[in-house]
Amino acid sequence: MNPLKFDGSEGATALLERYQSMESTFLHIECPxxxxTRFASSVFGKRALTWWVQEKSTRGAEVAKALPWEELKGIMNEDFCPPNELMNLEVEFFNLKQVGSDKVTYTARLNELSILVPHLVTPLSRGISKYIQGLPRQIQDSVKAVLPKLFARRLSLLHPCLTTTLRREPSKATRRL
Structure with a gap:
């Protein structure tokens, strides 16, 4: 399984696809x-490769190659998501609502956006609040009434950083509901 190449000029949505491709490959090859980050950087080309060479020069090659994947994605978001596209994604995030009973599409798009605009779902309580606000009004109260731990477990469908945050600080996340 080969991850998609990344040249750094495709924009935010393509960047998200590269992340998904890379994470799928990590799982498939059981990448430690x-x-x-070492593996992910092997698919950089053109602008992305030039950027990576500069990152290694600035940070030191070993430090750069040792960056955790989530941190590398954050740095890449800053450098490869044009500000106007990022602003459009933020607007889409704020306006995102579940349409009808299609919670799968709503949850999937919220997940995608949370990867590209993680500051809008951090801390976890903020991500949970956004998820609930995007649900149809008639079910928001029902969802809020569900035990916070049970609801938080269901959020594992959302961005992995939300799940990681939940494991680190469950009491803070659930208290703010």
């Missing part, structure tokens, strides 16, 4: 967590 401490090697994910």
């Amino acid at each position: 967590e401490d090697k994910t």
Whole structure:
């Protein structure tokens, strides 16, 4: 399984596809967590490769290659998501609502956007609130009434950083509901 190449000029949505491709490859080849950035950087080309050479020069090659995958994605978001596209994604995020009973599409798009605009779902309580606000009004109260732990477990469908945050600080996340 080969991950999609990344040249750094495709925009935010293509960047998200590269992340998904890379994470799928990590799982498939059982890539150790401490090697994910080394492996991910092997598919950089053109502008992305030039950027990576500069990152290694600035940080030191070994430090750059040892960056955790989530941190590398954050740095890449800053450098490869044009500000106007990022602003459009933020607007889409704020306006995102579930249409009808299609919770799968709503949850999937919220997940995608949370990867590209993680500051809008951090801390976890903010992500949970956004999820609930996007649900149809008639079910928001029902969802809020569900035990917070049960609801938080269901959020594992959302962005992995939300799940990671939940594991680190469950009491803070659930208290704010």
